[in-house]
Amino acid sequence: MSHQAESALPILIFNIGDSLYALSIDDIVEVAAMVEMTSVPDAPPEILGVVNRHGAIVPMLDLRRVFKQQTAPVLPSTLFIVVQSGNSWAGLVVDDVQQVEYVNGAQFEGTSIPGRYIRGMISYKSQLIQLISLPPLWESFLVTQVADKQG
Numbered sequence: 001m002s003h004q005a006e007s008a009l010p011i012l013i014f015n016i017g018d019s020l021y022a023l024s025i026d027d028i029v030e031v032a033a034m035v036e037m038t039s040v041p042d043a044p045p046e047i048l049g050v051v052n053r054h055g056a057i058v059p060m061l062d063l064r065r066v067f068k069q070q071t072a073p074v075l076p077s078t079l080f081i082v083v084q085s086g087n088s089w090a091g092l093v094v095d096d097v098q099q100v101e102y103v104n105g106a107q108f109e110g111t112s113i114p115g116r117y118i119r120g121m122i123s124y125k126s127q128l129i130q131l132i133s134l135p136p137l138w139e140s141f142l143v144t145q146v147a148d149k150q151g
Contacts, residue, residue, distance in 0.1 A: 002144060012081065013098040017069035020098070020120075020129045027134055029082040029089060031097050034074055044139050048074060053082060060091040061141050063132075064119060066117065085134055089104075090142050102125035103129075116140075 010025040030053075035048040037060060048060040060080060064071045072078075072095065080091040107122045119133035138142075 007105055008062050008100065008102035009061055010102050011129075011131065012100050013124075013140055014079075014081065014094045015096040016094055017065050019067070019069070020099075020124075020127055021063070021067075021094075022129050022131050023081065023092075023134070024099060024131070026086075027083045028056050029084050031079060031081050032091075032134045034078040034080065037074070044141060053089065053091070056089055058082060058091050061094055061137065062093045064093065064095065066137070066141070078148065083134060085142075088138075088142070090138070092137075103130055106114060 004036060011022040012025060012028055012031070013022045015021075025042070032053070033052050035053075039049040040047060042057075043049070043059075046065045048062050050057050050100055052057050054057070062071060074093065075135050079097050080093045080096075082089055082091050091105055101124065103122055103124060107120075115130075116136045117133055120132045122129050122131065
């Protein structure tokens with residue numbers, strides 16, 4: 001095994017608008033097409049509603065709204081990424097899912113990005129990919145849903 005492979009970080013690359021973003025594979029449960037969603041009356045506009053995934057109630061966070069991109073209607077073909085934090089799940093609605101890539105984790109280090117939801121940035125195949133940091137997303141949009149679920 002080469003030394004480079006040891007520091008390889010598996011990430012899932014996806015699109016929001018014209019920009020590329022990524023999440024660490026460790027944070028991801030699955031990628032799924034839209035299922036029936038129930039709206040939540042008092043939720044912030046970034047929370048589209050909740051869905052039932054394998055018996056768990058999963059809040060759906062529209063990353064297009066979080067990152068101030070143009071939103072599209074939510075259709076049966078709309079993809080979302082189920083992510084996990086502790087015992088809680090959330091669905092992140094994105095425009096398109098690309099692929100899993102292995103990148104050098106050290107490349108994300110030391111990149112100072114203005115933006116609380118971005119952990120770092122990497123240049124990959126002549127495109128910039130922003131690595132999303134889940135904890136601030138959880139704190140900003142999902143804490144109330146998480147607190148309700150654990151009650």
